[in-house]
Amino acid sequence: xxxxxxxxxxxxxxxxxxxxxxxxxxxxxxxxxxxxxxxxxxxxxxxxxxxxxxxxxxxxxxxxxxxxxxxxxxxxxxxxxxxxxxxxxxxxxxxxxxxxxxxxxxxxxxxxxxxxxxxxxxxxxxxxxxxxxxxxxxxxxxxxxxxxxxxxxxxxxxxxxxxxxxxxxxxxxxxxxxxxxxxxxxxxxxxxxxxxxxxxxxxxxxxxxxxxxxxxxxxxxxxxxxxxxxxxxxxxxxxxxxxxxxxxxxxxxxxxxxxxxxxxxxx
Numbered sequence: 712x713x714x715x716x717x718x719x720x721x722x723x724x725x726x727x728x729x730x731x732x733x734x735x736x737x738x739x740x741x742x743x744x745x746x747x748x749x750x751x752x753x754x755x756x757x758x759x760x761x762x763x764x765x766x767x768x769x770x771x772x773x774x775x776x777x778x779x780x781x782x783x784x785x786x787x788x789x790x791x792x793x794x795x796x797x798x799x800x801x802x803x804x805x806x807x808x809x810x811x812x813x814x815x816x817x818x819x820x821x822x823x824x825x826x827x828x829x830x831x832x833x834x835x836x837x838x839x840x841x842x843x844x845x846x847x848x849x850x851x852x853x854x855x856x857x858x859x860x861x862x863x864x865x866x867x868x869x870x871x872x873x874x875x876x877x878x879x880x881x882x883x884x885x886x887x888x889x890x891x892x893x894x895x896x897x898x899x900x901x902x903x904x905x906x907x908x909x910x911x912x913x914x915x916x917x918x919x920x921x922x923x924x925x926x927x928x929x930x931x932x933x934x935x936x937x938x939x940x941x942x943x944x945x946x947x948x949x950x951x952x953x954x955x956x957x958x959x960x961x962x963x964x965x966x967x968x969x970x971x972x973x974x975x976x977x978x
Contacts, residue, residue, distance in 0.1 A: 772798035870923025
């Protein structure tokens with residue numbers, strides 16, 4: 712079991728994971744809403760360059776140089792530019808990559824050999840489109856090997872309180888079902904409910920189920936070949952902990968918390 716620790720900064724708490732202790736990182740709470748990622752990165756690693764994107768609930772993952780290229784096209788390297796995507800992969804050391812989330816899952820990935828990192832916003836749509844495996848494929852193109860990766864999923868809405876339609880549950884569940892022409896989409900939730908650690912649970916409302924998005928992402932990682940020792944899931948729910956986290960499902964307000972990680976020199 713991987714340890715999660717509360718850290719204190721300016722009198723407020725943020726979360727870190729022992730699995731990523733080599734890299735400056737943090738899953739920040741609602742108390743840091745007035746801070747930009749650039750300000751938070753400066754606190755974690757003063758020399759780090761900050762990169763973020765405009766999140767659109769897809770599975771597009773960019774490299775930090777892609778963001779830099781967009782800045783160059785604008786003719787101003789200091790001008791903030793946020794291309795549409797839901798994941799970022801570093802390509803040099805000392806780069807801070809960031810995502811923002813409310814109930815969706817913030818996923819931070821790091822490579823113990825190359826020092827490179829990724830930050831991913833994995834909502835149900837991105838999870839259905841396998842955004843975390845897409846980010847890992849980007850890291851592999853840069854020389855990463857699966858056995859060297861470490862993945863931490865931060866605070867997100869817990870499956871037991873995340874009510875979705877049966878159609879959404881089937882779409883997300885299909886991402887971890889072996890393709891089979893005989894498999895009807897409507898039967899996918901039922902199949903997954905039979906598992907020992909099911910990512911889909913019953914709901915009292917007709918036509919609805921409860922969906923554990925982080926469990927689906929963990930299953931995708933298992934299917935890639937990552938072991939349980941390489942993956943950590945935060946024991947915190949954004950919906951059930953209003954004192955620490957924003958939740959769109961709970962509050963119906965567009966407020967977010969930031970999660971980021973800084974790449975290091977190769978080991």
